[in-house]
Amino acid sequence: MATLETIVNGMKMPNPFVIGSGPPGTNAKVICKAFDEGWGAVVCKTVSLDASKVINVQPRYARLRSRTSGEIYGWENIELISDREFDTWIDEFKQIKDKHPGGCLIASVMEEYNRDAWHEIIGRCEEAGVDGFELNMSCPHGLPERKMGSAMGEDPTILREVCSWAVEATRKPVWAKLTPNVTRIEDPARAALQAGCSGISAINTIRCVMGVDLETLRPEPSVEGYTTPGGYSSQAVLPIALRMCMEVATVIRDEFPGRVLSGLGGIETGRDAAQFILLGSHCVQVCTGVMKVGYRCVESMCEELLQFMERHGFETLDDFRGHSLQYFSTHAELVQRQAEARAAKHAEHLRKQVISDDAQWDGDTFVDQSDALARG
Numbered sequence: 001m002a003t004l005e006t007i008v009n010g011m012k013m014p015n016p017f018v019i020g021s022g023p024p025g026t027n028a029k030v031i032c033k034a035f036d037e038g039w040g041a042v043v044c045k046t047v048s049l050d051a052s053k054v055i056n057v058q059p060r061y062a063r064l065r066s067r068t069s070g071e072i073y074g075w076e077n078i079e080l081i082s083d084r085e086f087d088t089w090i091d092e093f094k095q096i097k098d099k100h101p102g103g104c105l106i107a108s109v110m111e112e113y114n115r116d117a118w119h120e121i122i123g124r125c126e127e128a129g130v131d132g133f134e135l136n137m138s139c140p141h142g143l144p145e146r147k148m149g150s151a152m153g154e155d156p157t158i159l160r161e162v163c164s165w166a167v168e169a170t171r172k173p174v175w176a177k178l179t180p181n182v183t184r185i186e187d188p189a190r191a192a193l194q195a196g197c198s199g200i201s202a203i204n205t206i207r208c209v210m211g212v213d214l215e216t217l218r219p220e221p222s223v224e225g226y227t228t229p230g231g232y233s234s235q236a237v238l239p240i241a242l243r244m245c246m247e248v249a250t251v252i253r254d255e256f257p258g259r260v261l262s263g264l265g266g267i268e269t270g271r272d273a274a275q276f277i278l279l280g281s282h283c284v285q286v287c288t289g290v291m292k293v294g295y296r297c298v299e300s301m302c303e304e305l306l307q308f309m310e311r312h313g314f315e316t317l318d319d320f321r322g323h324s325l326q327y328f329s330t331h332a333e334l335v336q337r338q339a340e341a342r343a344a345k346h347a348e349h350l351r352k353q354v355i356s357d358d359a360q361w362d363g364d365t366f367v368d369q370s371d372a373l374a375r376g
């Protein structure tokens with residue numbers, strides 16, 4: 001009987017489906033709802049020490065729909081990190097752990113470029129009972145003037161330093177959540193792992209402009225007629241997330257065995273999750289998918305992932321994690337493999353034309369066989 005149970009960096013999860021940082025983990029009420037519905041773990045909405053500086057606008061989302069079915073497949077947000085007081089969060093972490101002692105609660109944290117601030121935020125969350133940390137090095141909008149989020153994550157030198165401050169402040173697992181808005185995600189991944197992070201979460205949202213209203217001529221989402229580039233998520237980003245996870249997983253496999261990858265970006269089904277695991281993810285996160293259909297989707301996701309495992313005879317996630325990484329190569333090697341395969345096929349064709357007894361005459365190659373006997 002196949003099982004979805006898994007242990008990631010020592011954190012026990014009933015299944016690999018984790019609520020990704022964002023509105024689905026934005027307060028104790030919704031986090032408890034996620035545990036009640038059976039999610040394997042929850043990463044809370046990113047918290048910081050001073051929420052008074054976090055000021056959101058409305059509207060802050062814009063969505064892209066299929067022209068034919070109307071289904072949402074792209075989602076832009078210009079939402080900042082949590083605007084809720086840090087002390088309130090600390091109380092709620094305690095309440096959540098009291099109510100769900102076995103639930104795996106990961107604190108997403110973000111701070112300024114200041115070692116003491118990182119020590120304080122990590123220390124206080126740990127005292128409140130969280131099971132692990134995700135460092136938000138990747139929020140693509142807002143707060144860059146404070147050098148927070150992707151302003152840190154885009155620079156491997158700063159990222160390495162800040163990750164080391166977080167790692168030295170706790171013995172709990174620390175994941176660095178990376179931005180996809182870089183040319184080579186391997187560089188920040190390597191920097192975070194060199195700093196001692198236990199894992200990488202990838203990807204955060206992709207910097208985007210959702211569109212321009214052709215009546216008002218204003219870009220969207222329009223806030224008093226103006227906008228700012230936001231972060232793109234949902235189904236449309238899945239192929240980019242898969243590529244980046246494949247690259248990070250290859251770095252982990254080759255240089256940092258034992259570290260983990262928490263894959264995300266566009267996951268909405270168990271079949272999506274299976275692909276992230278085949279490319280090296282230890283667990284998978286879902287954010288926008290929950291905003292589209294609600295918390296219950298974890299049930300069908302688990303069912304679909306189990307069906308996939310049973311079809312292939314996999315008993316545990318370990319049985320297929322990273323299996324498909326071996327099938328990536330360079331374009332030059334693809335050309336060479338194809339030339340070899342074609343040469344082998346041609347040789348086989350020639351071999352079949354040579355008749356040594358009459359039982360070998362074949363209806364499909366009859367004319368070629370006759371020719372071959374005429375050539376001698």
Ligand SMILES: Cc1cc2nc3c(=O)[nH]c(=O)nc-3n(C[C@H](O)[C@H](O)[C@H](O)COP(=O)(O)O)c2cc1C
Nearest residue numbers: 020021022046077203204233234265266286287288
């Ligand atoms: C409305 C919204 C708010 C988000 N807020 C956060 C956040 O506070 N911290 C963070 O690390 N990621 C945040 N994210 C990014 C998601 O956690 C995730 O990395 C991204 O959306 C891709 O995954 P998805 O396609 O499953 O949503 C947010 C995403 C959305 C859509």
